[in-house]
Amino acid sequence: MDSQHPPLETLQDIKRMMERSTRFISLSGWSGISAGVCALGGAWAAHSRIDRFLHPAVGRNYYHSDGGALLLKDLMLIAAITFAAAFISAFIFTWSRSRRSGTPMWDTTVQRLAWNTILPMVVGGIVLLRAIELGYFTLIAPGCLIFYGLALVNASKYTLGEIRYLGYGQLILGIINLWVVGGGLYFWAAGFGILHILYGAIMWWKYERKS
Incomplete structure (x- = not known):
């Protein structure tokens, strides 16, 4: 039985080498x-800004007669800051792991x-x-959820296959x-927030816990 292990290990090494050459792992x-x-x-x-807009007694000193346009500006600014923070933090962690693994x-x-x-994300934008x-x-x-989900499914063949399930969840x-109608912010938080955290925890447990 022991004599069969070296060929098996060789096949596993070949598989890992092929994955390295065709997928970002x-x-x-x-x-x-x-x-x-x-x-x-x-x-x-975003929820706090919307709440201030919907309750004039709370937000009357902030939102004036042109409150709708100001609210939209605030929400777009929040979205831009959120995207930048998420992208930078994700890049740092991925760069760190890539450096450790030599990828x-x-x-x-x-x-x-x-x-x-x-x-897909540019077209969606x-x-x-x-x-x-x-x-x-x-x-x-x-x-946002649909186009992001399509982007993840589309990119899954070039990275960890599990990412397609995150894409399915977004879709x-x-x-x-x-x-x-009216529940967009909650769905947005569930997709981009909760699903990402669950996905990240599963990926850490599966691929990084032992290292």
């Missing part, structure tokens, strides 16, 4: 957790991963900006949110 579970925490913080900030942060595989992730211009604000949250939440 240094995504950190902490990246998902940090992105989820940032998203929950952004959702809380390059920018090669052909990473370029393919980046392109397949960015393309254009669609959502047009939706804002037309006043279809109820489509913003589900649209499901986004589609449900299309029919749950």
